[in-house]
Amino acid sequence: MRFEDREIVLKDGRKCILRPTSPEYADQMIEYLEKTSAETPFLLRNPDEVGFTLESEKEILGRLLDDPYTIMMCAVVDGKIAGNGSISGIGEKRKIRHRCSMAIALYKDYWNLGIGTAMISYMTELAGKIGWHQVDLEVVAENEQAQILYKKCGFIETGRRHNALLFDDGTYHDEILMYKSLK
């Protein structure tokens, strides 16, 4: 969906713009997906599972920009993507269409500057305007940093999915389930 740019000031004094991830960022997004999935084990995608071409990424970002039920938000610092977040509906069926799901990841260089807090605040504000009643998310049990942020932003832990993830090193990892009410 399209939404207004929002400028924030980071903890180090730099300016950062939160804006729709439009097709003009396709090349940066491919690099971002490859690098962030290598920087942390806590994202769903392994680095070798990115596999987007410039054309396919442009097409996807264009489609999501025109979709009124998908938020794709990037954080831009000095013209470069520092991170990306998204919110999309869980499903079309009437019994579940009040729920949406959120994901977020930043380059390591931009952690702990306040970007995550600002992005979650803006994304959940937009999600409430779209009409969703709650935001759900899953986070790897060992990812304490993300859980601290989510709790700070009003998310509540509701459960745990046993052995939800199998890493390439053969280890299983639980997921913590969290939600935030938008009502």
Ligand SMILES: CC(C)(COP(=O)(O)OP(=O)(O)OC[C@H]1O[C@@H](n2cnc3c(N)ncnc32)[C@H](O)[C@@H]1OP(=O)(O)O)[C@@H](O)C(=O)NCCC(=O)NCCS
């Ligand atoms: C999780 C992530 C999005 C957080 O974004 P961020 O911009 O670093 O978060 P912020 O700077 O807004 O806030 C982080 C807060 O956690 C606190 N924090 C960070 N590490 C901490 C720790 N080890 N112990 C206690 N508090 C900690 C910070 O002090 C800050 O709180 P404050 O603003 O009250 O001081 C980012 O670290 C990231 O992209 N991680 C890798 C990808 C990932 O794990 N994504 C989530 C998948 S579910």
